Every structure is written in structure tokens, then in C-alpha cells.
Amino acid sequence: MIRLEFAIELKYEIADNPADFVFNIHAAHTSWQSVFAEALSLSQPVETAMHADAAFGSRYLRFRAQPGALAVRYDATVDITHHLEPPARIQEVPIAGLAPEVLPFIYPSRYCQSDRLRRFAAREFGHLRQGYWRVQAIRDWVAQRTTFTVGSSNVSTSAMDTLVEQVGVCRDFAHLMIALCRAVNIPARFVTGIDYGAPQSMGPPDFHAYVEVFLGSRWYLFDPTGISLPMGLVRIGTGRDAADVSFATMFGSVKSFAPVISIDAVDDPAGGFTLPGHCVDAISTHGEPAMSR
């Protein structure tokens, strides 16, 4: 089992009028990721509401803050179990066999216009043998074609832009891989989190975005940026694309400052906790009920 400890510090300055916030920064509650300890502190005495998404375990924190400074700090220790599977055993699922909960993830979304990429994806990936390796080929194609450049994209950048311009940050890599998977009828979705194990050359820890693809009877993890260790990924939000799982949504006149994030892994083999490492197997932290027909 992997135990990760992380902290997220956010700062805002609210102008003249109260502003509403929706945060999606809590570690998700799933059967593969349990929260051992967590703490939230807010610099303003606000009344908060929290709700969890039953399907994904995502948690949303909402409140109204007053003009002036706002600081939000969230600390958590999470324990993550990984399902490992040899890639050769993992098959794609025909449309007719997808559970209803999975079906929405083959459709286009705000930033993943898979409807416009059908010919492109068919030409590049249509002839490959189906299975985990085809998805891995899509992931590698995105990784090789796209240059990671901070500041190269903005909140309007979509998979189509990234396909053409071949540059972006983690959300752009994820959007492009998702769009290409859906374009060949493979369900794919967008996950946000914090990652342990990125090389220091990538700068200080930050929010990360990665991909889950539905194969066999599970959602498997892929990181097309190649930055993270997939075993070192904490799940926060899960959705169709970045439009669903922004870590902070603000309604009002608010100035944001850069998040400050730290993460560590517990190295205690005796206690049952090993450091995240590289892994040749496919990794999943989310199963799915079988389709009932």
C-alpha cells in the first residue's frame, strides 16, 4: 500500500462584494483510496457546505467569502491500493458491452471534441490491434508529439488546438489523449490530483491532470505527460474533462494567487507502506459494476 501526505495552500483576494467559491480539493473517497487523516482551515469564519459525488467519490466544498483576504489550507494523509494487471490480459469493451455509467465517457465534451477527430484517430490508431496496447500507443503518440511548455495554453485551449499546435501543459495532454480514445470508441475520462515523484526539474509540486481509460472491467491510469509516477497519483476530481473538475470555481470579483503544494510518501515497509515505484503492469484504482442487461 502507498501512503501519501500532502498539503494544499490557496490564497485569494476578494474585491468589493462577497464571492461564492466551489472547491474540489479534498482527496476523493473511493474503495481504493481512503483518507487516514485530513484537516481544512479557512482564514474567514464562513459557513461551509460539503457534498460528495456518489459515482466518483469527489467532494465539493462551497461557501461565500467576504471582501478581503482568503486563505484555504487542506492537509491530508491518504492510503492508496492499486489493482495491477498484466497488459496482455486487458481487452477493449465493445460499445454494446459498456455499463451505462461508462457510456457518457465515449461522447465529446467541452475540451475533447472527439466527434471532429474520428477520421484522424481512425487513420492513426484504427488499424492497431485492440486492447491495452492500443491505448498505450495513443498515450505514447500524444507524449511524443506534444511539448510540455508552461504558459503555452489557456483555459480555452482544447484537444483540437493541442493536436495542431503540439504544445501544452498537463490538462492539454490529457484532453488530447481523451479525445483520441473516444474517437476510436474507447471510454476515457479526466482526473485531477496531486502527484508524488515528479522530477525536481519540473518545478515545485502542483495540481496534476491525468487520464483514466475504461478497459476490461476497470478504469486504468495513464499519464501522457510522463511526468508522474502513476503509483504516486492522488485522486481528487473525476469528470469528462477540465470543465467538470476545476479545483476552484469562483463567482465574483476575485484575484487568485499561485497554489502552494507539498507532497511526501511514507517509507515504512514494516508498517506496510512502500514508496511509489515504476511498474510494468497496468494500474487501476477504480473498478466499475458489470453491465446488467
Place this chain on the structure above:
Amino acid sequence: MIRLEFAIELKYEIADNPADFVFNIHAAHTSWQSVFAEALSLSQPVETAMHADAAFGSRYLRFRAQPGALAVRYDATVDITHHLEPPARIQEVPIAGLAPEVLPFIYPSRYCQSDRLRRFAAREFGHLRQGYWRVQAIRDWVAQRTTFTVGSSNVSTSAMDTLVEQVGVCRDFAHLMIALCRAVNIPARFVTGIDYGAPQSMGPPDFHAYVEVFLGSRWYLFDPTGISLPMGLVRIGTGRDAADVSFATMFGSVKSFAPVISIDAVDDPAGGFTLPGHCVDAISTHGEPAMSR
């Protein structure tokens, strides 16, 4: 109560290989719309799977069809109850007061880029007094600015295109109204159905797309095209935009023919069924649980 009888006939030609279909053509099951009778017939002997979306009552039919011709016919008789409310009593709901189920409908989606329309919407509608009338003003603005022209848009056309080009069909009107509502923090969603009562000058009956906006504690109906009688609308699919609720999604090489649709209203006051008519009140056919904090 309104009783509507309608039929949908769809025809396809499938090329060399079997193709998967997902249909969303069944009348939705909700507490306001009950299906008195229905029948489905398929020209191929296929094994079908049906599942219903718990939140919206939408029903999805899936099957794999063989090469050759495929005909699908669906007949239904539905009874619809309307909640009517004087507009003056209907308030907007602050972000902090929205139920979690409603919250997703303030975010941008594939065809409704509300994130890019915030300044535009604030300038046009930000100063208006909040409430039902503000939404009606948005609806009227879209209706007055946009010309209904068959063939003027395609499946890639989004709210941003329609805002600029000022021309479109029903889905484009709906996308633009939805995007503008969300841009001023009002939850809005996309509904597909069949409409009774469109003038004959609009051509033969067809699938229709319209808008639901969340106000007070309910979803209220709006038709920015002005084509339909809102009381004569049957609900089929409900989603964030057209990407969620296509009436037919095909996976494979399939040629589609134009749908043939008919609809009639039962005129039997003694039996409790009146014809759909104009109505000055706000109309809702979908409530929502109160927010639990």
C-alpha cells in the same frame, strides 16, 4: 392534463460490418410525464439492452445491427402534468443555495462555452433585476437576434458561433440561451423532445430541442425559437447540451435517412385531457430536491 400521441420512424443503411447503435428516443419517465402506452419495433432481430438514467428519466436503447437496412419505429402515448407558477414569484437561487445535482449545470460544456461569454452576458443582462424575468429577457434576446434557418449550422456549431453569426436551428438557439444563462450564474440545461403545435409553415414535425432553467426550486421550460407551445413539449433526453442527448449515436459505417415524425394531442375534456394552449404562467415539469446542507 395533456395527452400526446406520437410516432418516430428512423431508417438506416448499414455497410459491410455490424454497427452499434445507442438511441435516446423513448419518452422519459418522470413524475410529471407518464407513459400510458408505447411500442417499439425493429426490422432486424437484434438483442437489445435498455437502461434508464435515474436523474432525468431518460432511457437509452442499445443494440448491434447487421449490414443492410434497419428500420426503427417507436410509438408512445404520454400524459403530462404541468406545474404552473406566476413569474413574479420565481426567484433566482444564489450559488451557495444550489443543490449538488443542479451545480453541474452552471459549468461550460461542449457547445455552451459560458466561460468565454462572462463579460458579454454581464454587460447585456448583469444589470437586470434578478428573477424569472431576467431569464425571460435572455430568452427574448436570443429569439430576437437569431434567425431560424434550416441548414445554417452543423454538428460543430457552438453557442459562440451562434452569438456571432446570429443564425441557426433549434439546438443552436438552445445552446446560446444556455451559455448566456450559465455566464450569469443561472443553471441551465438542454432538453430534446417532440413538440405539438408548431405552425405548419415550419414544415413537418421533427425532433425539437429546448431549454430548462433552474429557478426557485424547479426547472422551468423555455423555447428560445418560439416555435413550440411549451405545454405541447414531450421530454425525451435531458443533458448539459447536445453532446449528451443525441437521439441516435452510431458506431460504424452507417447511412442515415431523415426521421419521419408525427404527433397529436388528445382533445377529450370529459376524460380530463385538454389541448396544449398558450399560458402566461411559468411552466415546469421537473422539480428538484431541496439542498441539504
Place this chain on the structure above:
Amino acid sequence: MIRLEFAIELKYEIADNPADFVFNIHAAHTSWQSVFAEALSLSQPVETAMHADAAFGSRYLRFRAQPGALAVRYDATVDITHHLEPPARIQEVPIAGLAPEVLPFIYPSRYCQSDRLRRFAAREFGHLRQGYWRVQAIRDWVAQRTTFTVGSSNVSTSAMDTLVEQVGVCRDFAHLMIALCRAVNIPARFVTGIDYGAPQSMGPPDFHAYVEVFLGSRWYLFDPTGISLPMGLVRIGTGRDAADVSFATMFGSVKSFAPVISIDAVDDPAGGFTLPGHCVDAISTHGEPAMSR
């Protein structure tokens, strides 16, 4: 020499008010294309103005027409001389060596966003040996990747759309090839005309769009659709992309009907006129003054 005889018939219906027209349907006057005979007839008694573009030999006809029907017929017989060159001898020209008249054709334009394709083009074509063969490789890449489908694009479709969607008509093929050439610093431009020799399976003769690329000291012809015989192309308009050389631009409320076009080649070897044929050499019908430094 090639002698081609063609006719263009255009029909319009003008609504309530007079409308202005600009036509670019006359065969261009260049040192390689001479007009042996031509005739223009208009169904309305209008005063016309004609002006020629000195750089390209394009001719523009302008007039104001009255409400009602308008028919335009243009007949021409043109003689075309071709400069043929073995591809192996043709080099690319460094930026520093381009004549000022050529320089504008390395910049992006309305439909050819070469600025956004730099990385893409560098990856696909940056490593190829420079010269005519590199441009031929770009032409072949576009030809192989793009499916010719009537009705698949519209007047807003740009090179970026065609790159992603891989479908289009002749103007889309041309825009994509032009954008890719400019993205690797090779000047390229858009030519409209009529083509002799397209297979009957492509339907009746129509306006055609093709590409000229500047190499060595000349503009060489390429047709990425592969539909035409390059030796059978008549030049009408020359510009940066379709925004510059529409065959008809209307200002007012005008309904257009489909053009009717015919073309024939004179087969009179004794008189010096041979039929257009296939040719392994590079073909040019437009030289350029050397750069004066």
C-alpha cells in the same frame, strides 16, 4: 502550346434593392497565358467597370444590378505555355533570398493559419531534404490524408479544420497545402481557375482551386486534390487564399444558383496545339523578377 475553350454561366436573383457585384471570372492576362478570344454577356443593361491586377494579371468586373434576374455568361479561348523543369534541379530559396513580391506569401492568411502549424509541419516535413521533392511530399501528404467529399466544408472552413477533420473540397486541400508550406518557410499561394481533364466521375466541370509554390525563380503548380491535369489548368485569380479570389462577391440580398461550366481542349498538332497530358516535370506558368538587393 495548349489551347483551351471554356464557358461560364452564372445566374442570380436580386431581391428588392440594387446589388453590387464583383466578378473574378475572366482568364488572367499573363506572359504565359494569352486570351485569343473572349466574350461577356449580361442579361441586364448595366454600366461595368473592369480593372486588372498588375501583379497577377487577374481581372475584376464590377457593376450594380437591378432587382430581378441576372445572368452572366463569359466565353474565352486561351493559349497557355508551360515552363517545364526537371524536379531534381529545383531548389528552395532561403528567406533572405526571396524577392519582396514573394515575401507576403510566407505569412499566414484568413484560411491558412501557418503560424499555428509550425511545430506540426516541422515534425512532418522539417527533416526532409529541401527542394521540389519536399513540396511534393507535402502535396502527397495532404492528398493521402484528406478525403474529397462534396458538401463537407463551408466558407468558414480553414486549414486547421481540414488538418484535423481530414475531409474537404478543392479549396480546403489547397488551403491545407499552402499553410503547411508556409509553416516550413516556403512561399505558397492560392489560384482559382477552370480545369480541363478531370475524370467524369467527379461530376460536371466546375471552378477549381489549386496551389502555386515558389521555388528556384518561379511559381510551380501543384494540385493536392489530384483531380486535374496540371497542364489543363486555366488561371483566373491568384491570391493568398480564397478570401482574395472569390469568383463572385455580392453586396446586397442576392440568391445564387449553381454555376454551369464547360471546357474543351483544341487537338490540332499541325496548328501547334496539343492536348494537355501527364508530365513528369515540374510545371510553371508564372516567373518572378530576381531579387534586387
Place this chain on the structure above:
Amino acid sequence: MIRLEFAIELKYEIADNPADFVFNIHAAHTSWQSVFAEALSLSQPVETAMHADAAFGSRYLRFRAQPGALAVRYDATVDITHHLEPPARIQEVPIAGLAPEVLPFIYPSRYCQSDRLRRFAAREFGHLRQGYWRVQAIRDWVAQRTTFTVGSSNVSTSAMDTLVEQVGVCRDFAHLMIALCRAVNIPARFVTGIDYGAPQSMGPPDFHAYVEVFLGSRWYLFDPTGISLPMGLVRIGTGRDAADVSFATMFGSVKSFAPVISIDAVDDPAGGFTLPGHCVDAISTHGEPAMSR
């Protein structure tokens, strides 16, 4: 007469291989703007080529630089004469009356998609009385709707984006105004230069972009940002939009630093030079030959 003295300092760092540069930083030579003195200095001993555009007086400097640092400094003193005209006398020109040289400026271009704005522009400005005041109304509409925000746009931002998002920098204001003018059949073009007289709150002097509109028999100046004094504008480049007149175009791997610009006006009434001031008349620094029919 106005005499302005300005200096432009540019710095680049060229990576491994030689890189080609095209600069458009010299003051244009026109009959209304004469260059009293100028000096160019380059930090590398390169062979340069200069050519001037006959139509606009723009001058283009080209050279190939070697790896390492490159500094470019241009100093100039220019004398500008203004044609002033009472707005009430200035009429729009019908399409049929436009000189051939003016005609290209009614067509759409890379960043000014006037073809897509026809309905929008007709609704907003179609009913206004024609003439200078209509153009002034378009200018005021853009100025009032658009917020000047440094960093809010990028090199891909077009008039359509700015119309929807209502934010931008000077080039975006100019593109939107140009697109709206062309959409109601008024020729408009893009001018780059340096401006004297911007308030200090706008930061240090920088390159500026503004608009020329063809009315009567001349091109009149408009600055939709409202930042500059139109009488204090130096003309450098003139084109259809920013794609034509970038102040620096680089071919190769080059890092750019922010330009450093200074400008001053000569206050010497005895010598015939007055400071640029506000002016109620329409201002033109570019006439055009009458149309020859």
C-alpha cells in the same frame, strides 16, 4: 506640422543556427510623413537588404544573423502633415465607386473574419445614417464594449474572439473595428506605429496598432483603444491585419526580449512644429487616387 523623434531598441538571443529576420520598424515614407533623419545600428556585422512597399511606403529590413546576441536600434525624426476635414462632409463610398487599390480592404483577412459578422454588424450598424459618423459609432461601440487588459489575448486571437470575450490589447481593438467596418462594406485596414501622447498610466511607450477607414477619397485615422492622440501617431506598417505587418518576423530558433521604445514631440512653434493635440476634425494622412472607370 508635427515633428516626432523616436527610438526603438530590440534584443534577441539566437540559438545554435543562423536565423533570418524581417523587420518592419522603419518610419513609412509617404507624401504626408517625411523622414527628416534616421539611423539604424545592428550589433552584428550583417549584410542587410531593404525594400519598400510602393503602395504604403512601408519599409522592410531583412538579414541573416548569427547565433548569439543581437541588438537592433532604430532612431528617427519624422515630420507629419495632417489633412483635416469636418466629419459632416465625409461620405461613404459605394462598392461600385471604390478604386481597385481600396477594394481588397473590404474582404475578410486572417484576424478579421468580416464574412462571419455580416448579420451582427447589420443589426448594430446597418440602420445608422451612412458617413463618417457611422464609422465613429462603430469605433465607439468597440471602445465601450472592450476592456483593455495586457496579457488577455495572444497571437491567435481574432476579431471573433474579441467580439465575444470583450477584452484585448490594441491589435484586438483594431481587428474588431476593421472586421465590423468591412462587414457593412466599408474598407478598413490595420496600421502599426508608435504613438506620442498616451497617458503614463498605460505604462512605457510601446508599438501601437490602429485603424484606417476609407471614406470620401481618403483613409481616415481611428484609434478604438482611445489611448493615443491620433495626431501623435507615426506610421510604420500598413496592411490588412496584423498578419501583414508584424514589426519583427523571425525564422529560426530565437528568443525575444521586450522592446524598449521612447518618443518625443518637438515643441517649436516658431520653427513650425506644434505639439500633437486633440482635434474635432477627421484626420487623414493617406489619400488615394480616384477610381478610373
